Amino acid sequence: MSERDIRIGDAEREHALELLGTHLGEGRLSVDEFGERSARVATAKTRGDLYGLFADLPAPRPRFARVEPPVPAPARRAWPVEFRVGSAAVTAVAIVSVVLFFLAKTPLVFLLIPAVMLLIGRMGRR
Known part of the structure; x- marks a missing residue:
């Protein structure tokens, strides 16, 4: 995409209208030309649209901030x-521990959870 294809907003359109007013005040544009160009500024969508309206006029002309390309997300x-795998195993052991708790009626089954976590941690270090 070229610089001329970048879309503009209301602030850029207002600035262009001010610059056209300057050219009208200095006698470079007639009232009719000012009206025609102002209407085209109101419907301009890109920087190129505005550049075309000022092609035959000296400075001042619209200036735009430089647009940096977007930085891709990491x-x-x-x-x-x-x-x-370890997370899935610990989750499975936790569910099995709850079931065993209701079947065996002892809270000692919950010791399976840290035991499995320790075994998985030791296997991960190898």
């Missing part, structure tokens, strides 16, 4: 497979 890194 790529999302997926969790390592080991982490995902």
Whole structure:
């Protein structure tokens, strides 16, 4: 996309109208030309549309801030497979522990959760 294809907003249109008023005040434009160009400024969509309206006029002309290309977002890194497997295992053991608690009626089954976490942690270090 070229610089001329960048879309403009209301602030740029207002600035262009002010500049056309300057040219009208200095006698470079007739009232009819000012009216025609003002109508075209109101419907301008891109910088190129405004540049075309000032092509035959000396300074002042519309100026625009330089547009920097967008910075791509950093790529999302997926969790390592080991982490995902370990998380799934701990979740499964937690569910099994709840079921065993209601079947065995002892809270000691919940010790399975930290035990599995320790085993997975040791396997991950290898």
